[in-house]
Amino acid sequence: MSQPTQPAASAVAFDLRETDLFAFCRKGGSVAGDVATRDLPRILAETAEDAPASAPDETFHYTLTGFMREEAVEAGAVVSQRLFVDVTVQGRVWLDCQRCLQVYPEPIDTSMRFEVMASEEAADSAPMDDDDIDVIVGSKKFSPLELVEDEVLLALPSAPKHMVCPAVHESLVTGADGEVEPEAPPEEEKRPSPFAALAGLKTKH
Template identity: 75%
Template sequence: MTQPIDLRALDLFALCRKGESLAGDVAVRDLPRILAETAAQAPASAPDETFAYTATGFVREEAAEPGAAVAQRLFLDVTVRGRMWLDCQRCLTPYAQPIETSTRFEVVESEEAADAAPMDDDEVDVIAGSKRFSLLELIEDEVLLALPVAPKHDVCPTVHESLVTGSDGEARPEAEPEEEKRPSPFAVLAGLKTRH
């Protein structure tokens, strides 16, 4: 019988070097920062909902220059899929926000190496590996980064339908809040000029 994998203390270097892949589900209740962001009025089942994840390690061998020793670069592909209960900023009721992320990480030896890595590759994020790496924390980070800045329903259930769609049934863009009407400085000057 194989030993269950501890997602809080994973040998990330070994996973990448062996080209292994992990897949499973993580419950919201096991992700404290996600639980803290969950809408207060979310359904009672919200902590039992899960995020499906995959984590696949691989090695890429590269020679920096002709004749140089071949360097091994370690990579980890992580996908996370699920949903999270958030408060709608428009109607203040909870709704389920779908979450789907896919990120490639280069795994380096230390925090110093991660900090020193060039930031010119938008396709790959750099993380410091460890023999006791928390994949749970990485999954949690990915979910938090995928959250919308201003969470809201596509169509709020408590806003009257006529406010969201036009008479032709086409969705209208949300009206921007009107800025406070300030008189034009030129109009003020013109008013001063006519008084004399």
């Protein structure tokens, strides 16, 4: 397995595979770098079989920025130190389009702020009243690489499709059982006109 690009953090020791996330946040660490798809096994597993041969070598650009926020209640007394890390990832994943069955590059451009908790118990009890902040459990041997991979996975669409397909595969237009493509909304049944029914009655007399 190749080694991801190891950026130099600003005055903070950093390793993409294992780093002290608490220290990184307390010291205001900031890093940016690139990691190849081949170094992200779960992303590689999602990559289409017919993807270009260069797909495993394509890279994701990431940034991680840590910071600490002190909170006081009264008289300037510090009651807690909250740790956060901002994560951004940009790149692309080659997926199979469910509409035309051809491979296409799905763009990834995601950013998220995480509050770093000291334990699972603290994470479970953390208030979830801010949709812009998620919670993760930090450690002194935290893997930022796995966090980057998680963010890419979460950004993948549940139903991959081109914005505009070059063509719709015929098997998806009309299948062997004669059904129309699942994505096409069923036509509403037309209710018989009462006037047509009256006309029918008149023709019987």
